[in-house]
Amino acid sequence: MDLEDYRQRARAWLEANAPGDRPEGAPDESGVAAAKAFMAKLYDAGYSGITWPQQWGGQGLTQAEERAFAAEAARFTLPTYVFSIGLGMCGPTLVDLGTDEQRGRFIRPLLRGEEIWCQLFSEPGAGSDVAALQTRATATDGGWVVDGQKVWTSVAQHADWGLLLTRTDVEVPKHKGLTMFVVDMHAPGVTVRPLRDMTGRAHFNEIFFDGVHIPAENLVGQVGDGWSCAVTTLLHERLSISSGVGMGGQKDNPVAFDALRTTVDTGDPVVRDQLVELYVRSRALALFNQRLAQETKAGIFPGARGSAAKLLLAELTMFQADLATSLAGPEAVAHPAEGGYGGGLANAISLAPAMALGGGTNEIMRNIVGERVLNLPPEPRTDKNVPFKDLKTSGGLPS
């Protein structure tokens, strides 16, 4: 099917099926139930797992269709937030690297929204430098035992499964002693504690692993090969964030151009020009994302250029929330208890930094674009050829 037809059909389906109201970021239990019901409908209509192999329950199409769907979906408000980690990162990693048993067991329930996934990489002492992580997995009879702590884990409070990166060898350099697993978030010894973030809600969590058993068949890739598995996940992460996969959409976003133009006084030439700037930046990024989609369709894989799109999205997110609150003035920072317009703006400016941190900071994105797109020389590294046990650590987070 021609991409334009595909887009039209997607739009028609969304018009008929997208729920109207904007979900308030992190949902509660009833919100999760509603989200699961919506995902089942989305799956049955063929819009979940658009690029995923048909054999495992996907549609077998390309990123072009996925981005086309995401572009249409951006005009609506979809309750897909709790699935975004599974759809954007964990699932694609299993499709690429999982065993057939793993794909057969996990992919379809993920795509139908029956099971929620989280990504367990970051730790108190390892974020940007995720290969510095310390959570240990030790081989035992029939599997592994895991001890350690993860942090900033989005949607873990609702998750059934986690994609877990662990250290299995401290005698070798840091990138060589890592191993990836699928972990059952309901297994004994897993403790999930929601963390209240700057929005006042809990988007992410801290997770403790105390002697958690993982069966051998849940190993992803090879023992000691966790870093290259993680790189696969992170590549998917940046591409999915930039292309808006599983994102809520802009429809009712009070700080996006379409909303702002109706609420601010464009008779003021300064305001008018600021809106032009917002339009220009929004449109520039939208066209870049569409170009990446078309290139993918033509067989050119975007690779690390997805990090450029992710960086631009982080900057745009901050810019529009900043602009909208500045244009509104005092109303943005003091609003009636029921929220209203000012509440929406306060939420936007509170949420804005998330995009510049989650999925890798802006600095890390710039390193990636510099080194993997422009092929600039890497920074000198002192941590690459030293056994992990001899390296400096951060000593955790300040309390």
Add this chain to the structure above:
Amino acid sequence: MKLVLTTEQQELRQAVRGFLAAASPLPAVRAAMESEGGHDPEVYRRINGELGLSGLIVPEEHGGSGAGYAELAVVLEETGAALLPGPFLATTLAAILLRETGDKELLPGIADGTTVATVVLDGNRALNGAEADVVLSIDGDRVRALRGGERTALTTLDPTRRQALVEPGGDVVAASAEGVARARDLFAVAVAAEQLGVLRASLEAIVAYGKVRVAFNRFIGSYQGVKHRLADMHCKLEQAESIVRHAAWAADEAPEELASAAALAQVYVGRACFEVARDSLLLHGGIGFTWEHDAHLFYKRAKADEVLLGPPRIHRARLADLLEL
């Protein structure tokens, strides 16, 4: 919407790029800009003859190849990246105006490369106005053409391309309100395509330098202070290319989207091009400030292009009007 080049367009790009690398590398650009006429007539003859570029968008019935604006954008990106001196852009703007307003008389001479033409811009300036055979001016809905008339060469910031004060007027050669309006938008797209090339070449130059220049026992490109700026410049390139492809596509296939796509192209690409050329120059260090180094040529072309069609604020104001803000 088409944002990716077709195989034919990629071949066109390779042909023009290869030709310019051989026939008009930067040392030749310098020689040309310091010459009496400001460009190498032999190179100009060959791009029109061998490559047929002056006739690229001229309809076939007038002796051209009837290509679209997407193809023209590919070519202008290359001539921009090469800082090609001479009246190619001037004649191209004239060809756009004549094609859109339905001229029959002048197009054949442009297509076969025998007529050098230009268009009067604000303040009676015209690119390559001193050397053009024909000066076109827009008078309401009408296009007038004058051979001869008074020409006064101007001293230009950008040494690689000349401008002159010219006399508007002459005989009416075509008339079309719609054609004139479209042509103005297409000028914006054409200049943006050239700017994309200038941007790309400026970035490529500093990325290459970052890999060879050493300071404090490290390649400068390994310092984040440099690397992160280059990454930001790359982001601008990605967005600029997307915007130019979109505008060129709109020119060919979605006339209702052309005006806003063209205004967007000037607002975004004009600024991005100057910023990247500026940062490229700065990141070269002292050598970047010398006359011998090429960085200033890109910097000056970028500034000249940014204001070629008027002060940048007019594009922002036009975009605001089109968005009904």
